[in-house]
Amino acid sequence: MRGAVNVSYFDMMKHIKREELSGLYLLYGSESFMVSDTLQKLTGSALSEEEIEFNLSQFDMKDTPVELAIEEAYTFPFMGSKRVVILKEAYFFTGMKVTAKAEHDLKKLEAYIQNPAPETVFIAVVPSEKLDERKKITKLFKKHGRVMEGKPFEEKELFSWLDEKAKEQNVTIDREAKGQLLMLTASNLMLISSELRKMAIYTGEGNTITKEVVDELVARSLEQNIFSLVDGVVKQNLDGAWRIFDDLLKQKEEPIKILSLLARQFRILYQVKQLSEQGYSQKQMASQLKLHPYAVKLAAGQAQRFEDRHLLTILDQLAETDFKIKTGQLDKKLAVELFLAKQKQPAY
Structure with a gap:
């Protein structure tokens, strides 16, 4: 050629x-x-x-x-x-x-x-x-x-791709359902493709996949449950955060693992907030942090609700909780519960 x-x-x-x-x-x-x-x-x-x-x-x-x-x-x-x-x-x-x-x-x-x-x-x-x-x-x-x-799609490309994949299955998918699907699958294209096929069969040809269908059929990964738990803290929906924590315990997830993933997610919020204040675009942040652009967008939305010092306080609390668990000062389940209880009031 x-x-x-x-x-x-x-x-x-x-x-x-x-x-x-x-x-x-x-x-x-x-x-x-x-x-x-x-x-x-x-x-x-x-x-x-x-x-x-x-x-x-x-x-x-x-x-x-x-x-x-x-x-x-x-x-x-x-x-x-x-x-x-x-x-x-x-x-x-x-x-x-x-x-x-x-x-x-x-x-x-x-x-x-x-x-x-x-x-x-x-x-x-x-x-x-x-x-x-x-x-x-x-x-x-x-x-x-x-x-x-x-290479990872930009958000607009990702939504266009979702429309194309839905069209291949002879269904449509509304915007709210797209956002929920991307959050639950962490924008994993292989997983999205598989879940779309399942939802298309459930919905039937010519119909629309809605957020309710996504919530009913798409399983939440541990990471996505952690994201929702953090979202509960961010929005002060602590009853929701407690329910997610209880559900994770029923699924035999270890409190120390849950704590570790919470710390990771709050670190991402802090890093995204810092980079945003330095003038980085979301695309640049995704490259710098090695995250999917859509994950950065979601994190940026959460980070806006915090002052820098509040995020630093939460990270300190998580580090202290981790230390007390590992040194035997606190029971691991109780330690995470105490951390969540501290989030009822802004810590700054």
């Missing part, structure tokens, strides 16, 4: 729907769902179910020399018009130091990138958030191939 084409996940989905497949693809990034979903859709677009058995070849680059994959790529398709060759764990596009069984002749890969087999869809899957831009094979692939980085 002519010239470098670096595309987003959305652009890649449009490209696949047009069924105008290229010969070279490189997929990498921190959002593994985007990478695996793109790989699946590329394969499904190139090959029918019957053709997959004969014309799909996958090679693990930790175990297999790349020359074997290239040899396969130059093999004419059997009973079909396309062949798909997938390089898994293609670490040689990065600066990673990997102990691998296989040695690779990357000169042959460089040659293939410049002269790919016209009948073959050649896909390199790179297990990394970054490529090594200095390497010749990376430069060549970016020049001749189509490169997609799987």
